Amino acid sequence: MTETxxxxxxxxxxxxxxxxxxxxxxGLLRTARPKQWVKNVLVVAAPAAAGELFSRHxxxxxxxxxxxxxACAAAVYxxxxxxxxxxxxAHPVKRHRPVAAGQVPVPVAYAVGxxxxxxxxxxxxxxxxxxxxxxxxxYLAMQLAYCISLKHVLVVDLVVVTTxxxxxxxxxxxxxxxxxxxxxxxxTGFGALFMVSAKRYSEAVQMxxxxxxxxxxxxxxxxxxxxxxxxxxxxxxxxxxxxxxxEEGGVPHTSVLPWRxxxxxxxxxxxxxYAVFADRGTAGEPEDVVLRDRALALIGVAxxxxxxxxxxxx
Numbered sequence: 001m002t003e004t005x006x007x008x009x010x011x012x013x014x015x016x017x018x019x020x021x022x023x024x025x026x027g028l029l030r031t032a033r034p035k036q037w038v039k040n041v042l043v044v045a046a047p048a049a050a051g052e053l054f055s056r057h058x059x060x061x062x063x064x065x066x067x068x069x070x071a072c073a074a075a076v077y078x079x080x081x082x083x084x085x086x087x088x089x090a091h092p093v094k095r096h097r098p099v100a101a102g103q104v105p106v107p108v109a110y111a112v113g114x115x116x117x118x119x120x121x122x123x124x125x126x127x128x129x130x131x132x133x134x135x136x137x138x139y140l141a142m143q144l145a146y147c148i149s150l151k152h153v154l155v156v157d158l159v160v161v162t163t164x165x166x167x168x169x170x171x172x173x174x175x176x177x178x179x180x181x182x183x184x185x186x187x188t189g190f191g192a193l194f195m196v197s198a199k200r201y202s203e204a205v206q207m208x209x210x211x212x213x214x215x216x217x218x219x220x221x222x223x224x225x226x227x228x229x230x231x232x233x234x235x236x237x238x239x240x241x242x243x244x245x246x247e248e249g250g251v252p253h254t255s256v257l258p259w260r261x262x263x264x265x266x267x268x269x270x271x272x273x274y275a276v277f278a279d280r281g282t283a284g285e286p287e288d289v290v291l292r293d294r295a296l297a298l299i300g301v302a303x304x305x306x307x308x309x310x311x312x313x314x
Contacts, residue, residue, distance in 0.1 A: 027098030028112060031081050032074035038287055039168060040069045046173030049184055051311040058176055064127055065175045069168060071120035072136050076143040078113030082106045083147060131174045139167050154220055158196055158229065165192035183244035187237050194233035194271070195286045198278035201226035205281030230278055234271050241267050245310075259310035266303035273299060 043065045047053045053062075081088070081099040088100035098104040117140050125133035142150075146160045169188045173180045204223050245260045273296045277283040290296055 024104060024108065027103035028078070028109075031078055031098050031104055031109065032070075033077050036073065036077075037070050039165070040066050040073065042165065042168035043069060043172040043175075045169040045188065046178050046180060046184065047176055048308075049181075049311065050173070050178045052176060052178060061128065061175050062172055065124075065132060065171055068120045068124045068128070068132070068136060069139075069171060071116045072140050073143075075113040075116035075120070075140065076147065078109045078116070079144060080147040082109035082113065085109075128175050132171060135167055135171050135174060139164065158193065158200065161196045162189065162193040165196070181244070183240050183247075186240035187244065190233045190237040190240065194230050194237055195274075195283070197226055197230040197233060198274070198283040199285070201230055201278060202281045202283045227279075230275075234275060238268055238271055256314065257309075259306045259314070263303055263306040263310055266299055266306055270296065270299045270303055 044053060044062055047058055047062065052058055078099075081097055081104075084094075085099050085106050088094035088097055091100075094100060099106060099109050121133045121136045121140070124136050142160055142163065146157070150160050151157050166185070166189045169192075170180060170185075172178075200221065201223060204221055204226055242264050245264045273293070274283065274289065277289050277293070283289055290300060
């Protein structure tokens with residue numbers, strides 16, 4: 001390749017990608033990552049575990065909480081992309097993001113992100129109570145700190161991402177005044193850590209021997225360490241769930257079958273099946289793993305059915 005061709009290719013990668021059609025609003029929506037909104041469905045976890053999901057009050061309150069959490073997450077994405085715009089323009093894939101491509105001006109991204117970050121907790125305090133607003137504020141502070149510096153700190157980055165999932169699972173219970181059991185917190189927290197560390201392990205395996213890792217810390221983590229983390233997290237999550245399932249708490253048996261105990265089988269099978277993809281280094285986004293593997297999806301459906309029957313005591 002001639003020197004002129006090299007310079008032409010380098011210039012092509014460094015200049016902003018041409019803005020996509022659709023205008024400013026479409027760019028803002030893309031920056032808010034609609035595909036990631038599925039994670040916020042975790043707000044129903046605590047009410048579902050307590051058997052208090054299907055009432056008009058619960059559904060309306062959870063819909064509000066879902067919207068508030070989505071707004072906070074969108075605020076973080078907007079601020080993150082505005083802050084990383086220059087670096088993203090030099091990336092072959094990220095340069096197509098609306099902010100890096102110029103579809104959304106950097107000041108507009110900061111302004112919209114800041115407005116969402118202020119209005120969402122304020123509206124939550126008015127409509128859902130101070131506890132929900134406090135958790136949303138803590139989430140925003142933690143995620144912004146992650147964007148600025150914490151994503152460059154070993155181990156802390158895993159903890160922050162895991163805590164984000166745990167906050168999603170907790171906020172539904174706070175909004176409805178449902179006590180959060182220790183088994184719920186242990187299982188949810190370590191289950192989230194299992195998926196987060198499995199994803200990082202997969203990224204590290206795929207980037208082994210290649211230059212330009214998408215995450216700077218992937219060059220500092222070893223695959224052996226990340227494997228240890230997801231294996232440890234999977235074991236604790238299974239233990240926490242089994243302890244919940246085996247603990248009767250003085251409630252007499254009135255269901256047709258011991259659904260709580262039977263649900264352990266599906267839960268353990270789901271963890272083991274997911275670990276197959278983690279071990280291969282193909283455990284990317286959790287929703288993609290579940291959707292592309294029919295067996296894992298069926299196991300998940302079976303677990304949801306048995307868990308629901310256990311909560312309903314049928």
